[in-house]
Amino acid sequence: MARRASLAIAATAMAMAAAFACGTAAAQAEAPKYGGTIEVGSVYPTISALSWDLGDWNWKQNYDTGQVYEQLFAADLSKARRNGGKYAFQADAWLPEDAIRGELAESWKWTDPLTLEVKLRKNVRFPAKPGVMEERELTAEDVVFSYSRQSASAKKIPTYFDHLSKVEAVDKHTVVFRFKEFNAEWDYRFGWGYYSGIMPKEVATAGAANWKNVTGSGPFTLSQFVQGNSSTYAKNAQYWDTEKIDGKDYKLPFADKVVLRTVKDEATRNTMLRTGKLDVLEMVRWTAVDELKKSAPQLKWSRWLSYTGQYLALRVDTKPFNDIRVRRALNMAVNKQEIVKQYYGGNAELFAYPQHPDYSGYFEPLSAMPESVKELFTYNPEKAKKLLAEAGYPKGFKFKVQVCACSQDHMEMLPLIAAYLEQVGVRIEIQPMEYGAFLSAMTTKTNAPGYMMNNGHTNPTTTIRKSFVAGQVWNASQWSDPKFDARVNQAFQMRDLGKRQEALRAMTRDILAEAPYIWLPTPYLFTAWWPWVKNYDGELRAGAVRNGPIYARAWIDQEMKKKLGF
Structure with a gap:
């Protein structure tokens, strides 16, 4: 009896698959x-x-x-x-x-x-x-x-x-x-x-x-x-x-x-x-998907890992963020695994920026990164406190963070980040801004010491150039390293794809370890039609x-x- 039921289910599944295939073929040929x-x-x-x-x-x-x-x-x-x-x-x-x-x-x-x-x-x-x-x-x-x-x-x-x-x-x-x-x-x-x-x-x-x-x-x-x-x-x-x-x-x-x-x-x-x-x-956003699927089951869907990375940029030309110990400490103070699991309900990747996982040949997973990078994605508030004390901030400090009021995701996430940082004595003043003023602050290089933003991955070369070369518009951290700039320029002149990919992988590893940002998870998003x-x-x-x-x-x-x- 069980075997006949299984066969019946299998036959039904095959019929449905055949019907789907025929329907797909018909749709493809539809005038x-x-x-x-x-x-x-x-x-x-x-x-x-x-x-x-x-x-x-x-x-x-x-x-x-x-x-x-x-x-x-x-x-x-x-x-x-x-x-x-x-x-x-x-x-x-x-x-x-x-x-x-x-x-x-x-x-x-x-x-x-x-x-x-x-x-x-x-x-x-x-x-x-x-x-x-x-x-x-x-x-x-x-x-x-x-x-x-x-x-x-x-x-x-x-x-x-x-x-x-x-x-x-x-x-x-x-x-x-x-x-x-x-x-x-x-x-x-x-x-x-x-x-x-x-x-x-x-x-x-x-x-x-x-x-x-x-x-x-x-x-x-x-x-x-x-x-x-x-x-x-x-x-x-x-x-x-x-x-x-x-x-x-x-x-x-x-x-x-x-x-x-x-x-x-x-x-x-x-x-x-x-x-x-x-x-x-x-x-x-993922939070709306289940309800939409229930209320409008005919909708079609695609799920994709955002091509817009997100982070809290730290201006390295201002104190205390000119000290790498402080920047690394703030990364360790934020529980990024918890953000993936609780805030995003698992609909995010812990590590997917500045290179996107789709960039074959350029992207390296976190497991392949050196310990100096892996450490930044591991929640460790005790080591964060130790680094802050070594840098001269045993009682922490306070700084302003600008955020775009147009981003509901960031407006909701930033208080959570603030709560993590408070655990190591660092307090932030949140300044919401309308998009025009928010963008202008960065493009005129008048942005606050903290700047919470989305930034497109763009492509495997531009993601490094626009974010970390001195003087570039989207370099919200004001990162400036003449040797790094020279390496970027050399990579752009390489006709050999393999050599260029190798150079970009090395630069990505190095800039991650320097922590000019608090690196944050990249969410999955959905398109519906x-x-x-x-x-x-x-x-x-x-x-x-x-x-x-x-x-x-x-x-x-x-x-x-x-x-x-x-």
């Missing part, structure tokens, strides 16, 4: 449907557009303008997992070398070790924008203009384009990049990275900071912006690209509109998803925080949406 609006809850839910002017060098500009402004390169989404590939395309600014395609670039080649020639696609059009520009073709001069404008910006990240000597248009569709020296991030720096958007000069003339002037060659046009609420993008009927589905090419984009929502209240975001007011919610969102599987970025190419390829099955009661 796209045009029309409708994709409503998206932002992965940066509390932060509205920071600026529409690419020359302002704000980190979020590709998220806000990436539906409109295209770049030379983008993610090759044909290699996404939903297409049988191996990539989730969730990293904030990392594209594997075998998953990059030409976007505006039709082809590219090195004509010599320091000269890169890029051939642009022909007949890519900028649509007409009343009061800004007439319709016209994109040319090599637009690429040169965009690069030159970025490079001349007073807000440019120091050293960012120092590897280039000249960028020139040699004919209507050919751009040549002349290098002073090889840089391992050449394609990221001005190809698919944060500051690589190609903007027509007419927009700059009209005023690039005004959203009403924004126009580009991308799949959508910016049709409406409501500060603190939403950005709405309408279909660009002249868009050049296509998507191949079941062997047939279809003109992009499929949706008539994409709306990126800024919803500061977490409960409101989750309710909007559950009630179908959002088709996609790009970021869901309704099954009526087709040709989508939780992908988040097709370049540096850029989702435009992803939503250009997604469509809404409006019949399914109605059948599900929405």
Whole structure:
């Protein structure tokens, strides 16, 4: 009897698996449907557009303008997992070398070790924008203009384009990049990275900071912006690209509109998803997942380890944090294992920053680290007290910590960290700040001795450069070591991938041991979407925080949406 029951269960399971496989195959071959609006809850839910002017060098500009402004390169989404590939395309600014395609670039080649020639696609059009520009073709001069404008910006990240000597248009569709020296991030720096958007000069003339002037060659046009609420993008009927589905090419984009929502209240975001007011919610904290799965069981999910590391930066140019004993003591005083287990309910990794575990060849697990690093992730308040006494602070000290009020996670976690530090005599004054003022404090290097923040892993090289090279914008600890800077520069010039990975692993080990931060766990996050969102599987970025190419390829099955009661 038991055997027959087991066989019956097995047969049922096999039938269900076969049905699922058939359904998956059918879904993959399903013809796209045009029309409708994709409503998206932002992965940066509390932060509205920071600026529409690419020359302002704000980190979020590709998220806000990436539906409109295209770049030379983008993610090759044909290699996404939903297409049988191996990539989730969730990293904030990392594209594997075998998953990059030409976007505006039709082809590219090195004509010599320091000269890169890029051939642009022909007949890519900028649509007409009343009061800004007439319709016209994109040319090599637009690429040169965009690069030159970025490079001349007073807000440019120091050293960012120092590897280039000249960028020139040699004919209507050919751009040549002349290098002073090889840089391992050449394609990221001005190809698919944060500051690589190609903007027509007419927009700059009209005023690039005004959203009403924004126009580009991308799949959508910016049709409406409501500060603190939403950005709405309408279909660009002249868009050049296509998507191949079941062997047939279809003109992009499929949706008539994409709306990126800024919803500061977490409960409101989750309710909007559950009630179908959002088709996609790009970021869901673990605390809400179980309830959403119960109340909306049709939702589809992806779970991913955050590509944004978090830490409490300690300004090493101020006392007492110029003393490594103090910095190491504060790390040992915080019970990071308990934060993983209790605060995050196990939905976090103790050690996953500055390198991300997905960065194969660059990331080393904590078990492979030297004792000087392992010790920083082991709760040891007694040794912390001893180190503080040796450094001249037997009774501890007090310092100010700035935190962004926009981060509910940090606002909740920081009091917990304060309680740990109090156990070794260290007290903190918590200063919540709105995002604009919080970001400005770091970029102007006026941040407090303690600065609680998220910081994107970005990619395996940038994560080290931006955080620990002297003078860099995102170096909140003000870390400065000329020898370390020289090592970073040498690594960037290494053409040999294996040698570059070895160099980055060594630098990562060394900077971890120096403890310019209180290193904190990296949480797992979730993306949720309704099954009526087709040709989508939780992908988040097709370049540096850029989702435009992803939503250009997604469509809404409006019949399914109605059948599900929405």
